[in-house]
Amino acid sequence: MNKKITILDSISFIEMESFNKPWNKNIIKSMFESKEYLILVEYVKKEIVGYIILYNTSDVVEVLRVAVMKKFRNQGIGKTLLEKAIDETKKIGYNEIFLEVRVTNYSAIYLYKKVGFEKINIRKNYYKDSNEDALIMKKKL
Numbered sequence: 013m014n015k016k017i018t019i020l021d022s023i024s025f026i027e028m029e030s031f032n033k034p035w036n037k038n039i040i041k042s043m044f045e046s047k048e049y050l051i052l053v054e055y056v057k058k059e060i061v062g063y064i065i066l067y068n069t070s071d072v073v074e075v076l077r078v079a080v081m082k083k084f085r086n087q088g089i090g091k092t093l094l095e096k097a098i099d100e101t102k103k104i105g106y107n108e109i110f111l112e113v114r115v116t117n118y119s120a121i122y123l124y125k126k127v128g129f130e131k132i133n134i135r136k137n138y139y140k141d142s143n144e145d146a147l148i149m150k151k152k153l
Contacts, residue, residue, distance in 0.1 A: 019060060021037075022059075027040065035077075043065060051065050052097060052100065056089075061081045062084065063093070064079075066100070078090055101153060106153065108152050109153065111148075112138065112147065114145075131147055134146065
């Protein structure tokens with residue numbers, strides 16, 4: 013008998029495929045259960061191929077993760093996820109959205125600029141695994 017693949021399983025698989033230090037399933041599960049997080053997914057033929065995780069507080073929405081299954085990258089799925097996140101952020105009533113990205117993640121930076129994010133600052137030595145800087149980006153809604 014085939015095990016039913018859950019949304020959590022799909023996100024966990026994509027997470028492990030996409031990040032050097034992936035979040036474990038329990039972390040992602042706790043985000044699903046919290047009102048402070050919003051997780052959106054994108055499907056291709058009934059299969060989850062990407063997701064975005066947003067964190068919202070009383071005054072800020074931040075993109076924590078955007079990931080697309082390797083075999084579906086460079087097909088506009090990341091852009092679609094960001095556009096959905098922007099729409100949801102507007103619906104909730106926020107007027108800007110933030111994210112942080114490694115300064116060397118050129119493809120992600122290109123994508124973020126494409127949907128209207130702008131560089132606003134740099135966090136020096138933000139990523140502990142490499143002491144790499146993070147670019148802080150913001151989009152006004």
